[in-house]
Amino acid sequence: MEDEKVSDWKPPSADPKATLWRYMSFSKYVSLLSRGELWFNSTKEFTDPYEGLLPKENKQELIERLMENQGKRESYATRIVNTINKYIGIYLVNCWTHKDHQSAALWDLYTNKNEGVAIKTTVGDLSTALEPNRYDFYSGLVSYKNYDEDAIPNEDPSVIFHKRQSFSHEDEYRIVVRDHEKSDNGRTPSGKYIECELDSLIQEVYVHPFADSWFCDLVEQVTSDYCLDVPVKQSSLFNDPIE
Numbered sequence: 001m002e003d004e005k006v007s008d009w010k011p012p013s014a015d016p017k018a019t020l021w022r023y024m025s026f027s028k029y030v031s032l033l034s035r036g037e038l039w040f041n042s043t044k045e046f047t048d049p050y051e052g053l054l055p056k057e058n059k060q061e062l063i064e065r066l067m068e069n070q071g072k073r074e075s076y077a078t079r080i081v082n083t084i085n086k087y088i089g090i091y092l093v094n095c096w097t098h099k100d101h102q103s104a105a106l107w108d109l110y111t112n113k114n115e116g117v118a119i120k121t122t123v124g125d126l127s128t129a130l131e132p133n134r135y136d137f138y139s140g141l142v143s144y145k146n147y148d149e150d151a152i153p154n155e156d157p158s159v160i161f162h163k164r165q166s167f168s169h170e171d172e173y174r175i176v177v178r179d180h181e182k183s184d185n186g187r188t189p190s191g192k193y194i195e196c197e198l199d200s201l202i203q204e205v206y207v208h209p210f211a212d213s214w215f216c217d218l219v220e221q222v223t224s225d226y227c228l229d230v231p232v233k234q235s236s237l238f239n240d241p242i243e
Contacts, residue, residue, distance in 0.1 A: 009155035011140025011174075016124030020096040020173055021103070023110035023118045026219070029205075032119075033226040037193035038130075038201075040092035040177065043160060045190050050147060050164055054085050057151035091160045091176050092192055096126065098141060098173040102237050105169055107208060114210040117219055118235070120203050126175065129201035133194055135177045142172040202230050209235040 024032075032038065043052040054062075059081050066077035097106055102118065110116070121129075123139075130137060138157050144165045145152060152162045160176055177194070205223060207216045211234060220232040 009153050009158050011138065011158075011161035012143065013140055014098060014123045014173055016122065016127070018098060018123045019100050020098060020121050020123060020126060021106070021118050022096050022121075023103075023106045024116060025110075025112045026115050026117060026215075029117045029119075029219070030222060033198065033222065033228065035193055036195060036198055038094050038175075038196045039191055040094045040175075040194055041191040042189065043091050043093055046093075048163070048167065052088065052090065052159055054088065054159060055145060055147040055150060055152060055162075057149070058154060059085060061151065061154070088156075088159055091157060091178050092194075093160065094175045094194075095170075096121075096173045096175075098123075098171045102206070102235060103169075104237060107235070107237070111208055114208045114212070115215055116208045116211075118206040119201070120206065121201055122203065123173065125200055125203065129196040129198070130175065130194070132197065135194065138176040139174065142167075142170070142174060144168040198226075198228055202228065204230055205232045207232065207234045209237040209239075 028039075046052075062081045062084070063074065063077045066072045066080060067074060072080070097103060107116065107118070111118075127139065138161075140161055143152075143162050144167060145162055147164050152158050157176060157178070161174060163170075163172070205219065207219050216232075216234050223230065223232050
């Protein structure tokens with residue numbers, strides 16, 4: 001079997017010292033601690049229906065190229081491009097927020113009511129935590145485009161590092177791996193757990209700003225039970241500035 005063509009395209013990089021956040025429910029936090037693995041979700045499981053798809057301009061360019069170079073009818077060329085678009089973006093992805101500060105919006109989006117946590121790390125620490133793996137990771141910042149007007153580079157894995165402008169509030173940083181493995185039923189799996197070194201990964205753990213004190217104590221206790229020696233603190237995002 002011939003080796004796959006390796007693309008020279010790379011997503012925008014981030015400073016290794018730049019701060020990353022990952023917001024999650026308490027159950028997902030416990031799963032991370034107990035397994036010592038990060039969950040990489042298949043792009044086909046994401047709620048955004050445009051995830052992993054080419055923008056309109058890219059699709060039209062491919063259709064025109066097929067018509068010109070291979071003499072395909074427009075209807076047939078369109079079917080070919082739609083089939084390509086269906087499978088081009090099948091990756092496993094782990095997502096983080098690239099911000100120096102917390103996000104009130106992401107606390108609401110990715111945690112269950114008031115019982116959630118946020119992990120704080122850096123770009124460099126995330127990379128170090130995943131070093132023991134056999135996978136070849138792509139990593140970098142997501143760029144946000146107008147999918148009705150803008151084109152993106154026609155190179156793999158550009159499609160997975162571009163999203164619509166409506167998601168720009170996420171300021172996303174991604175770790176991505178292409179996985180050709182199939183489940184027992186022959187289908188692409190919904191995702192995969194990939195080993196990481198928690199001591200390298202987690203700098204601090206923040207508890208939801210509206211969590212009750214008992215929940216804060218619980219997060220601190222569970223973190224300690226799994227022998228993770230990192231600060232656990234409640235977010236002060238909504239503390240009253242007038243005391």
